[in-house]
Amino acid sequence: xxxxxxxxGGLVQPGGSLRLSCAASGFSFSDYAMTWVRQAPGKGxxxxxxxxxxxxxTYYVDSVKGRFTISRDNSKNTLHLQMNSLRAEDxxxxxxxxxxxxxxxxxxxxxxxxxxxxxxVSS
Amino acid sequence: EIVLTQSPATxxxxxxxxxxxxxRASQSVSSFLAWYQxxxxxxxxxxxxxxxxxxxxxxxxxxxSGSGTDFTLTISSLEPEDFAVYYCHQRSNxxxxxxxxxxVDIK
Numbered sequence: 001x002x003x004x005x006x007x008x009g010g011l012v013q014p015g016g017s018l019r020l021s022c023a024a025s026g027f028s029f030s031d032y033a034m035t036w037v038r039q040a041p042g043k044g045x046x047x048x049x050x051x052x053x054x055x056x057x058t059y060y061v062d063s064v065k066g067r068f069t070i071s072r073d074n075s076k077n078t079l080h081l082q083m084n085s086l087r088a089e090d091x092x093x094x095x096x097x098x099x100x101x102x103x104x105x106x107x108x109x110x111x112x113x114x115x116x117x118x119x120x121v122s123s
Numbered sequence: 124e125i126v127l128t129q130s131p132a133t134x135x136x137x138x139x140x141x142x143x144x145x146x147r148a149s150q151s152v153s154s155f156l157a158w159y160q161x162x163x164x165x166x167x168x169x170x171x172x173x174x175x176x177x178x179x180x181x182x183x184x185x186x187x188s189g190s191g192t193d194f195t196l197t198i199s200s201l202e203p204e205d206f207a208v209y210y211c212h213q214r215s216n217x218x219x220x221x222x223x224x225x226x227v228d229i230k
Contacts, residue, residue: 037167045159045167045210045221061218095166100178108214109157111178113166 002026002112009117022079022096030074033099033107038092052104086121127222135230142198146211151191155215162207
């Protein structure tokens, strides 16, 4: 059974930092791209960042470029999102999600999601 | 950037009725269109990928169709557990994007 468990969310002041983690199990983690999707309270979904299975290929939505860094540790089946210079508009539930295909060429459909971790940026 | 528009915003139906949800893209996404279901307090769940392929474990009452810029999710006969928000999503071009959602609620 695929399981994704996020951690690291919380309340942080504007300009602060947080590091989210996602512990994966139930599949061959190193074979799949992984993604962070966020959802502001009461709003829709936003694709934030994707990291290829080897850790080479990355994508960031423009609004987080230069502030967020996605990384993975395939030896520990863990995905991370380092978030710096946080803004009020980054407030959201952050979901970790597994890509359906195991090749960067076909990335973009996520088939399993964690339950999310809430990040609140407020003074 | 590809913008997805979903209609209607809210669909009020009774159990057993047929639901037809639409998603329109601002430019062609080929067949790279997926549908997700989200219930309150839960993570989204993949229903349909690449226009018409049901994800693992998804009942046959869910079907998808379309191509290019116009897509449809059909729920042939609504079950009580189907009342939720449905999002379409394109992976044709970065940035990958979601539609604003259609809420299917009980009439």
